[in-house]
Amino acid sequence: MIQLKALLLSTRAEYFRLELAEQLFKRGREIPLVGILAAVTCATLFQTSENKGALTIWVIAFIALYATSYLALFLPRRKPNANTYAVWTRNFIWAFASYGVMWGVFTFICLESLGFWQEVALFMILFAIVSVPMPVLAYCLPAAILHPILVLGSASVLLIQKSLEPGMNHETSLLVMLLVASVMSTYKQMIMAKSLVSSVDDRRRLSTSVSTIQKMKREKYQDTVTGMLNLEGMVCHMRKARLSGGTGYTLLSLKVDDLEQMYSTHTKSIVDRLVKVVARRIESPAGGALTVAHVGLGEYLILTPEQDAEAEEGTIGDLFQAFNHPYFSGTKQLYLTVSIGATSLCSDEHDESAVISKAVSAMREAAKDPGNSFARYDTSMSDRFNRWMGIRSQLQHAIKSNEFTVFLQPKVEIETGAVSSAEALIRWQSPTMGIVNPADFIPIAESTGDIMALGRWVLREAALLVQNPMLPDAFSIAVNVSVKQFADPKLIGLLEEIAQELKGTQRRIDLEITESALMLESVEVKMMLRDIERLGFGVALDDFGTGYSSLSYLTQLNADTVKLDKSFLDEIPVNTKHAAFVSSVILMAKTLGLKLVAEGVERKDQLDWLALNQCDAVQGYLFSRPLAFPDLLRWLECRTTQPEVIESQLLTVSPT
Helix, strand or coil: HHHHHHHHHHHHHCCCCHHHHHHHHHHHHHHHHHHHHHHHHHHHHCCCCCHHHHHHHHHHHHHHHHHHHHHHCCHHHHHCCCCCHHHHHHHHHHHHHHHHHHHHHHHHHHHHHHHHHHHHHHHHHHHHHCCCCCCHHHHCCHHHHHHHHHHHHHHHHHHHHHHCCCCCHHHHHHHHHEEEEEEHHHHHHHHHHHHHHHHHHHHHHHHHHHHHHHHHHHHHHHHHCCCCHHHHHHHHHHHHHHHCCCCCEEEEEEEEHHHHHHHHHHCCCHHHHHHHHHHHHHCCCCCCCCEEEECCCCCEEEEEEEEEEEHHHHCCCCHHHHHCCCCCEEEEEECCCCCCCCEEEECCCCHHHHHHHHHHHHHHHHHHHCCCCEEEEEEEHHHHHHHHHHHHHHHHHHHHCCCHHHHHHHEEEEEEECCCCEEEEEEEEEEEEEEHHHHHHHHHHHHHHHHHHHHHHHHHHHHHHHCCCCCCCCCCEEEECHHHHCCCCCCCHHHHHHHHHCCCCCCEEEEEEEEEHHHHHCCHHHHHCCCCCCCCCCEEEEEEEECCCHHHHHHHCCCEEEEECHHCCHHHHHHHHHHHHHHHHHHHHHHHCEEEEEEEEHHHHHHHHHHCCCCEECCCCCCCCCCEEHHHHHHHHHHHHCCCHHHCCCCCCCCC
């Protein structure tokens, strides 16, 4: 019994499988019925006066065993499935082991009372009983071994006894030969079982390989989120469209504005649902389109037949119209806008990738004025796009190679002329591209996620600079924090390190946060702001006035400073509306106990007006451009040793 259990355990992983159980169920249903007929026939043929009673009990018990096993194993509702195949196979093995035991008992009952030719007939019948179920038992090696051994076991014992008796005759020798033949047949049965199992494995592996190949083919051309074509699928369709001839085609590149930001403020499942909704909306008005593809991050390509200007305008208008109603994200309504670029695909254009690049260039040009904007490709866009791609390709290398420098633009207190803070501004001096404007590489860094590493680098550099002993004792450096950095899991750890370094000093790092980050109202942003407040960092609301709900955010954000955007100062004091707005903001900031800094001050009349209206501090070209750190130190020393510079720039009258 222990050996049998060990055999079952050792073979379970290999032979207890659904596909084998299904074959056993399909091919073995007749065996119990044939077994009943064989039991009745054998009991009738080999019945003698000596064994009549025992055979009667045997045949009744065997019929009951066959019937019970049939009901337990081979009724339609007993068919093995993924949940029951292991138990079913185990019961199948036990059933055939029981059959073998019963046929062994039959041999013990009959063999001693039979003549020689009856013994031969019995061995031939036993050989048939072993051989007939071979094709079925070949799918289950444990049963294939147990059944023949148990069937022939009794005969083997009896023949061994006879062979040990003195003067073994030729009749016994013949019976031994029959037994050996049966054993060899059993061995072949084991070989057959292994080969059948191996063939089942081969079929399964082949089926899996074919399925995998088909899946890989689908995935090669199909977007996994929307089920549409992906970029490679679009290239293939564009090639087919070109080869099929025709008058030409128009390729549209459509991008959902600001969708990248949602990946840092929403779960991936929410954004994926949004991407699917956008895909369905594009398909509806673009019903005449040959192909619509999703190429990632809310960007789509639409291949349409070439149209005249009026028809194309109608197609673009239909696409814009598709986004007029909101998308519902949980309990919130989200209105989407898109940017669309267009270019033509001529029959003599053999580079589909170049055509796609042109459409994308036009889309990016349109995205500079977000909010359902459209642009058609022209050659000047290609140069700008190549520049964009060049910056993107070199950005990561530039971060690793430390090609960036922190410049500082001082902030001047209007009333006293003191300089106790500065804003950190990053600069990139590329060995191949020269000086790269932050307005060019910062948006790219945000779109690629490199802004996280870049932002951490700026914070580390600012923390080192602010600790320089040549700066005034109480000095702070303000660092801009992008909305994408709120998704950086390393940011809080870095801020904790900086806070520990500056602990016990009058030096400080301030964080300038744009109003757009606050408007996201995500849990991550709120948690990050609480952590920043806990660590004692100063917080400034940057670009104030450019959002939609600026005044309300002043009461919600636990900020120290409000920075007034340059766009509101350019026309002050000439533009009375701007002047009235800025005046009201200054008054409210004073009421809330906030410090107000005006950035981008370039003219003396702006400074005079800000001083008259009690603005606290200014920064801008009127005082200083952004400076490298050694230049800032010299600039500060100059202001200390030459106070007449202050007098020439500031009001001499007290603000009212």
